[in-house]
Amino acid sequence: MAKFPALPATVDRYVREFLNRLAGRSGNAGDKAVLHSDLAELGLAKEKGQRLSMPATSVSSITDTLEPVNPLELPDNPTTPEALSAAGIMGAIILQWQPASYKGHNHTEVWRTQVDDREQASLVHEANGSRYTDVTGNTTTYYYWIRHVNDIGKVGGYNLFNGISAAGQAGTEQIQAQVKGVIDKSWFTPDWASYADN
DSSP states (O other): OOOOOOOOTTSOHHHHHHHHHHHTSSSOGGGSOOOHHHHHHTTSEEEOTTGGGSOGGGOOSGGGTEEESSOOOOOOOOOOOOOOEEEEEBTEEEEEOOOOOSTTEEEEEEEEESSSOGGGOEEEEEESSSEEEEOOSSOOEEEEEEEEEETTOOBOOOSOSSOEEEEOBOOHHHHHHHHBTTBOGGGSOHHHHHHHHO
């Protein structure tokens, strides 16, 4: 590793303190400056030809002397989700959409509200795939929106301005509540009457 030379005694006290901090002779370890040659020696970057030995005045940027060992591949910007559908089943709503095909996709956000107003929607799930079952436990109509997020957290646009709506179908508890007082056990066989008691 390259070392900073000792400073002459004539150097101003504040300048000396600053330079000694950069050289790692005072202050915290994290304050020490990293040289271009340090990066090359650590294998974090590759020297371009013999440019580290060029006069400093002929180099304007670190990219003039070094290049990445493994260039970082950034993910694509998230695309707008397509083909969102919603279908109600007993006590739940199944959502499906076209799988994201852009490079660097991470997950898909699912937003929901009881009115067709995206501004009032709340994030209810982050899906790793292209399907989500929203267990609502009721027959309320909900409106849904989705949007993709890439590996560095960049968020794409919502699938549509208006929500995709669906409602769960009645479960056994809702059916029992609806028929209570309308039919009695005389409508059932003995086996079903016994089941109704439970």
